[in-house]
Amino acid sequence: MAQITLFPGIEVENLCFDSRKATSGAVFFAIPGTQVDGHSFLTQVYEQGCQHWVVEKMPELIPAGVTCVQVADSNAALAEAAAEFYDHPSKKLKLVGITGTNGKTTTVTLLFELFKRLGHRCGLISTVVNKIEDKIIPSTHTTPDALSLNALLADMVSAGCSHAFMEVSSHAVVQKRIHGVQFSGAIFSNITRDHLDFHETFDEYIKAKKGFFDALPASAFALTNVDDKRGMVMLQNTAAKKYGFGLLNAADFKAKIISNGVGGLQLEIDHQQVHAQLIGTFNAYNLLGIYGAALLLGEESHEVLIQISALKTAPGRFEQLAGSNHKMGIVDYAHTPDALENVLKTIQTIKDKSQRVITVVGCGGNRDTGKRPIMAELAAKYSDCVVLTSDNPRKEDPEVILDQMEAGVPATLKSKVHRVADRKEGIFFAVQQLAGAGDIILVAGKGHENYQEINGVKYDFDDKLVLGEAFS
Numbered sequence: 001m002a003q004i005t006l007f008p009g010i011e012v013e014n015l016c017f018d019s020r021k022a023t024s025g026a027v028f029f030a031i032p033g034t035q036v037d038g039h040s041f042l043t044q045v046y047e048q049g050c051q052h053w054v055v056e057k058m059p060e061l062i063p064a065g066v067t068c069v070q071v072a073d074s075n076a077a078l079a080e081a082a083a084e085f086y087d088h089p090s091k092k093l094k095l096v097g098i099t100g101t102n103g104k105t106t107t108v109t110l111l112f113e114l115f116k117r118l119g120h121r122c123g124l125i126s127t128v129v130n131k132i133e134d135k136i137i138p139s140t141h142t143t144p145d146a147l148s149l150n151a152l153l154a155d156m157v158s159a160g161c162s163h164a165f166m167e168v169s170s171h172a173v174v175q176k177r178i179h180g181v182q183f184s185g186a187i188f189s190n191i192t193r194d195h196l197d198f199h200e201t202f203d204e205y206i207k208a209k210k211g212f213f214d215a216l217p218a219s220a221f222a223l224t225n226v227d228d229k230r231g232m233v234m235l236q237n238t239a240a241k242k243y244g245f246g247l248l249n250a251a252d253f254k255a256k257i258i259s260n261g262v263g264g265l266q267l268e269i270d271h272q273q274v275h276a277q278l279i280g281t282f283n284a285y286n287l288l289g290i291y292g293a294a295l296l297l298g299e300e301s302h303e304v305l306i307q308i309s310a311l312k313t314a315p316g317r318f319e320q321l322a323g324s325n326h327k328m329g330i331v332d333y334a335h336t337p338d339a340l341e342n343v344l345k346t347i348q349t350i351k352d353k354s355q356r357v358i359t360v361v362g363c364g365g366n367r368d369t370g371k372r373p374i375m376a377e378l379a380a381k382y383s384d385c386v387v388l389t390s391d392n393p394r395k396e397d398p399e400v401i402l403d404q405m406e407a408g409v410p411a412t413l414k415s416k417v418h419r420v421a422d423r424k425e426g427i428f429f430a431v432q433q434l435a436g437a438g439d440i441i442l443v444a445g446k447g448h449e450n451y452q453e454i455n456g457v458k459y460d461f462d463d464k465l466v467l468g469e470a471f472s
């Protein structure tokens, strides 16, 4: 029970935005969605005894006993009410959010592990999993809806957490899932094409990411990747204290890559050398971002660097699997052109000349279609052989997705490319038919995911397990 400003003097039992959960004692927020309009469920919630409504459009008829409050933006109203209902948990934590096309899960996971090692009680909100210390709470979104987010933050506060690290997706900014949440700091990793099904233009996508920085309070830090073309744009209108990290341009937190190999990265940060187990230049950025954030949160540089060397990669991010005949498998969540290019270039940098690279990759259905030809072209360009296969086809015909991918492969590279729509068969084909002794098989796009969504049904599927089977 709590009071919220929208309904003064009333003890509210809970908040909801799904009519199916509306009970008497609850407040129902009608939200115009992408599939249906929440306003069309007002009769249903009334029949279920729910008499407190928040709407953008006043209904023609308000039944007796119902209090209906009109707001300009019900997503924003929900977020504000959720923060109030849970007594502003974000204000009781040092909460750091990260936005960017790639590297969010990696960064928050590393921060969570780092801060645990530094002796703090921590919470984690990520695509892969949410955590309160060691307690696992399954994750359904990269950034939860405002209600679940505030409930989760409140649980972290109750569990005695001092710090929390969360991913901030562009969808979350647009849908105001983080509205009213108080951040102590924000990190920007990078921006390249993705999600143009939702944002329509790249400018809109940039604007969404920037919206997170624009809303930061003056007390927070805003830490950006100065080597990214849009890094400085993120800082343009923020009230927060501005900082940068990078390998190339002038920055507050700067690193140099001493070596980058199969055994990890040797970095020089602040004139100190550190060895990290993570692989690839993109991970040097992720590590530098967490180093900067840790110092801005008051941690001591030397201690942070000691702990950084113990950190392991996040689940499904450049995870290596040894096979028979010295074949090596890599499972990676690269599902954007930029991520795929980074991962493939990294493999090219660390591999021996004799090792061939076989890439198994697909593109998700009912998502940004423009990335499909680009990803196939990149796979062909940086691999010796490619198996185009299905990712999560969702409601689309897998063969149509494969046609769109294949269209991006230039004629000169076509001979490298195979098509096997069934992902398991594709992985087996790559390992057992295409790979020779010592070769590297990259399975990209699904990383930690333990399902494959086909026609609305999620089937058990785990790239790591399938790869292991193909190796045995």
Ligand SMILES: CC(=O)N[C@H]1[C@@H](OP(=O)(O)OP(=O)(O)OC[C@H]2O[C@@H](n3ccc(=O)[nH]c3=O)[C@H](O)[C@@H]2O)O[C@H](CO)[C@@H](O)[C@@H]1O[C@H](C)C(=O)N[C@@H](C)C(=O)N[C@H](CCC(=O)O)C(=O)O
Binding pocket: 017, 018, 019, 020, 030, 031, 032, 033, 034, 035, 036, 037, 038, 041, 140, 141, 142, 143, 144, 145, 169, 170, 171, 172
């Ligand atoms: C496109 C998108 O982001 N959609 C999110 C949005 O759903 P929506 O706008 O489609 O909602 P809708 O189904 O049209 O329903 C509208 C309203 O009617 C209500 N309703 C609906 C049916 C009913 O019977 N009764 C009822 O009251 C719904 O609860 C909702 O309030 O609001 C829902 C509730 O919060 C989210 O679950 C849903 O995420 C969907 C499942 C999704 O797939 N989202 C992805 C794209 C997403 O958010 N991804 C980002 C990561 C992106 C990245 O990688 O960077 C994320 O943060 O996870």
Ligand SMILES: Nc1ncnc2c1ncn2[C@@H]1O[C@H](COP(=O)(O)OP(=O)(O)OP(=O)(O)O)[C@@H](O)[C@H]1O
Binding pocket: 100, 101, 102, 103, 104, 105, 106, 107, 127, 142, 167, 189, 190, 282, 283, 285, 286, 316, 317, 318, 332, 333, 334, 335, 338, 339, 340, 342, 343, 447
């Ligand atoms: N800093 C980075 N720059 C570019 N690519 C990266 C970076 N970090 C990781 N990657 C690549 O992008 C993939 C996704 O990384 P990660 O899961 O950390 O990103 P994310 O931003 O959380 O993605 P999502 O939006 O899907 O949740 C990795 O598997 C890796 O291939």
Ligand SMILES: N[C@H](CCC[C@H](N)C(=O)O)C(=O)O
Binding pocket: 142, 335, 363, 364, 365, 367, 391, 392, 445, 446, 449
């Ligand atoms: N967070 C990403 C995940 C994509 C992962 C890929 N496996 C797919 O299903 O397209 C998205 O919502 O676009």
Ligand SMILES: [Mg+2]
Binding pocket: 104, 105, 106, 126, 127, 128, 142, 167
């Ligand atoms: Mg993520």
